[in-house]
Amino acid sequence: MMWSEVYRPMRVQQMIGNEGARLAVVKWLSGWVDGSRPLLLIGPPGIGKTTLVHTLSQQFNYDLIELNASDNRNKIGLQNRIMPMFHNAGLFGRKMLLFLDEVDGISGREDTGGIDSLITIMKEPTIPVIMAANTKNTKIKDLAKICKVIELTSIPPRLLMIYLDHILKEENEKLSPDEKVSVVNNSKGDIRSMLNNAQSKCAGYNSTHSETFEIDIAEAINGYFSKSELEEAKNFLSQADAAYLDPRFGMSAEERRKDMINALFSSIVSSPIDLSGLADALDVLSKIDVIVGRIGQYRYWRLMKYLDVMIAYGLFSSTRQKGI
Numbered sequence: 001m002m003w004s005e006v007y008r009p010m011r012v013q014q015m016i017g018n019e020g021a022r023l024a025v026v027k028w029l030s031g032w033v034d035g036s037r038p039l040l041l042i043g044p045p046g047i048g049k050t051t052l053v054h055t056l057s058q059q060f061n062y063d064l065i066e067l068n069a070s071d072n073r074n075k076i077g078l079q080n081r082i083m084p085m086f087h088n089a090g091l092f093g094r095k096m097l098l099f100l101d102e103v104d105g106i107s108g109r110e111d112t113g114g115i116d117s118l119i120t121i122m123k124e125p126t127i128p129v130i131m132a133a134n135t136k137n138t139k140i141k142d143l144a145k146i147c148k149v150i151e152l153t154s155i156p157p158r159l160l161m162i163y164l165d166h167i168l169k170e171e172n173e174k175l176s177p178d179e180k181v182s183v184v185n186n187s188k189g190d191i192r193s194m195l196n197n198a199q200s201k202c203a204g205y206n207s208t209h210s211e212t213f214e215i216d217i218a219e220a221i222n223g224y225f226s227k228s229e230l231e232e233a234k235n236f237l238s239q240a241d242a243a244y245l246d247p248r249f250g251m252s253a254e255e256r257r258k259d260m261i262n263a264l265f266s267s268i269v270s271s272p273i274d275l276s277g278l279a280d281a282l283d284v285l286s287k288i289d290v291i292v293g294r295i296g297q298y299r300y301w302r303l304m305k306y307l308d309v310m311i312a313y314g315l316f317s318s319t320r321q322k323g324i
Helices: 019-030 049-059 075-087 114-121 138-145 157-171 177-187 191-202 217-226 230-238 253-257 260-269 275-298 301-319
Strands: 039-042 063-068 096-101 129-133 148-151
Touching: 019 039, 019 049, 019 148, 039 049, 039 138, 049 063, 049 096, 049 129, 063 075, 075 096, 075 114, 114 138, 157 177, 157 191, 177 191, 217 230, 217 260, 230 301, 253 260, 260 275, 260 301, 275 301
Parallel strands: 039 129, 039 148, 063 096, 096 129
Antiparallel strands: none
């Protein structure tokens, strides 16, 4: 099992970093009354926003209802999902807590009133509502005005190093000082990323890429599908700033964006590819997805290095000149 799941905090006190912000969130929930302003958590991926909400719901005995706001982008979708919770809050006599993640993902030209609708809905909540965003920008400026805003920051390297040493001791594993520094620095304050990388290193698989060769995953995917030569296409995948993640262990917004299978899937299904090509491509991705799950389940990290090659060869013939 992944360390990020084994050592997932069960109580707010077990989390590291952002002590002041965590205390403010606890005070907000403990003092919540009908009609209180929603809470908006703002901070980079992987610092514990979702974990904080989960631990709060357990400690305060709330039934947690979790939605990804970016999956319900328009006015009708948001109203249909949220309003029944507000209207039936006391129906079963249980305390409910609504968590809306990635609210900064609902603003945009395609959203047809999504953010405006959310602002209207959140003016009179009948249950506690916590929302989360990765950045504080103009997209959610108006939403922030009706919320209590609490900002969280990346976990400092010194705290990450202390926490990493603790985990390694618990697992009876060792990394060299240089390896630990590399793991901490590459995590960029993301605890889950740090633990996943450390576990991979201990198992003999180097999950971090050389920064010299990394290119953004969007550019890598476009490069792969645009090349007519197999070797050139394969090089784009091998140089991508991406990873193969098991969704059973959770993903932050940034991890989901950099997930290779998810990125390839999104590009393929949103393209004008013919049905035969689509079926072949999705068949390849589904098999890779199963392999990734088994690698994580049985900790066969050394097999990860073959995934780029398997995808490059598997998808190549069915996706050339298909407008992807």
